[in-house]
Structure formats: C-alpha cells, structure tokens
Amino acid sequence: DQQVKQNSPSLSVQEGRISILNCDYTNSMFDYFLWYKKYPAEGPTFLISISSIKDKNEDGRFTVFLNKSAKHLSLHIVPSQPGDSAVYFCAAIALNSGNTPLVFGKGTRLSVIA
Amino acid sequence: ETGVTQTPRHLVMGMTNKKSLKCEQHLGHNAMYWYKQSAKKPLELMFVYNFKEQTENNSVPSRFSPECPNSSHLFLHLHTLQPEDSALYLCASSQVSGLTSGGATGELFFGEGSRLTVL
Numbered sequence: 001d002q003q004v005k006q007n008s009p010s011l012s013v014q015e016g017r018i019s020i021l022n023c024d025y026t027n028s029m030f031d032y033f034l035w036y037k038k039y040p041a042e043g044p045t046f047l048i049s050i051s052s053i054k055d056k057n058e059d060g061r062f063t064v065f066l067n068k069s070a071k072h073l074s075l076h077i078v079p080s081q082p083g084d085s086a087v088y089f090c091a092a093i094a095l096n097s098g099n100t101p102l103v104f105g106k107g108t109r110l111s112v113i114a
Numbered sequence: 115e116t117g118v119t120q121t122p123r124h125l126v127m128g129m130t131n132k133k134s135l136k137c138e139q140h141l142g143h144n145a146m147y148w149y150k151q152s153a154k155k156p157l158e159l160m161f162v163y164n165f166k167e168q169t170e171n172n173s174v175p176s177r178f179s180p181e182c183p184n185s186s187h188l189f190l191h192l193h194t195l196q197p198e199d200s201a202l203y204l205c206a207s208s209q210v211s212g213l214t215s216g217g218a219t220g221e222l223f224f225g226e227g228s229r230l231t232v233l
Contacts (some may be wrong), residue, residue, distance in 0.1 A: 002156065004156070009154070034221065036224075041123075041226065041227075041229075042226050042227070043118070043120075043204050043205075043206075043224030043225050043226045043227050044157075044204070044222075044224045045224065046221050046222070046223070049221070089157065101147065101159050101162055102159075102222060103156075104156045104157035105156055106154065106155060106156045107156075
C-alpha cells in the first residue's frame, strides 16, 4: 500500500508557464513533507519542504501548498524553465512518531518545453 | 570531496558474481541509507544505519548484505543477484536528532547512485 502517491507519471509544460505537481498521502501521522528533484544519472536533491503546521512555503520560483484535510500537497513552479525538466519526488515523514524514515512517491517527470 | 559519493557509478555483473557498492559521506552525518530505484516504482528503502547500528531492514533478500564500518562509510555487498535486481542503488545520509530519522528537517542527502545491471 503506497502511503505517498504521485498519480501523474509525467507532465509537459510550456516555458514561462506554471508547473503544478501533485502528491497525495494516506498516513495522517505524516507531519513534514519534502520535494526532491532528480536529473538523469544523478541522485535526488532536496528542493523545498513544508511542515504540517503551515499551508504554504515559498522559495523563489517554487511554492509548496499543503491541504491537510485533503491529505494533498502540490509543488508550483512559476515561471517554468527548461532547466526544471527533471523527475520530482514527493516525500513524507512522521517526525513526531519516532525513528521513521522518509517515504517517497514514484515521482513525476516534468518536461519544460522551450 | 564533499557530499555523498558512490562508487562504482555503473556495474554490470553476472548472477554468480560477488561485488560491492561503496558509499562515503563527507557531511558529518550519523545515519546512512541504501535505497533502490527501479523503473516506475517509488524509491524503496533497503537499509538504515543510525550511529553505525542497523535499525531497518525492509525485508531485503539476503543476497544484499550491508556493512557500515563507521559513520562515514557504507557498503552494499552483492552476491548471486537476479536480473530483476537491476536498478539504480542510491546511498543517502542524514543527521539523526536522536528521536527522528533525518533530523529536524527530514532531509536526506543523496549520492549520485550506482547503476547496477545483472545479466
């Protein structure tokens, strides 16, 4: 049973437009959420995170929104750039529930078209 | 060197071979992880070492054997693998705060991965 779901395996967006990547989770104990970005032949790198006590966190072109009641979070990239083309992984952790590791989604491949 | 480094980056082996993947972290972290990434699957956690002690083994077959000699080094020994074991194996590290994995932020630092092909 997947606790973190990214239902869109891929997404194509025109350069300059907004990219919206979605993530759903099932475990209500998750209290911290992260997005990782992965280029081919490289390991994932941390992008942005959000605590469950917030509903929005912004860092430059990247904004993560959290809807706890819907158990849903999304990553917005605006404006999208060709260099943003990568696989984006959503991850979640139950920080206040002991020694639990991150749980990852399957990833969404974003292609930004120039 | 900085960050998390993995060697080799690419490995091709037969099913009867014995090989090892190596991971080294230069971040002063006290927890290290092995993840497996297969096509169209989530990142699968294989092993966790906190303070050099193995704390998690997610039902990984015994043909994968981890070794953590110190907090900076992590190995994955491979023996009689199957073709379905072909995948990208990612090492990661984090600073454990004592209670939680990944420290206060849950952030993992990944290596670039070792692409394994089993023939």
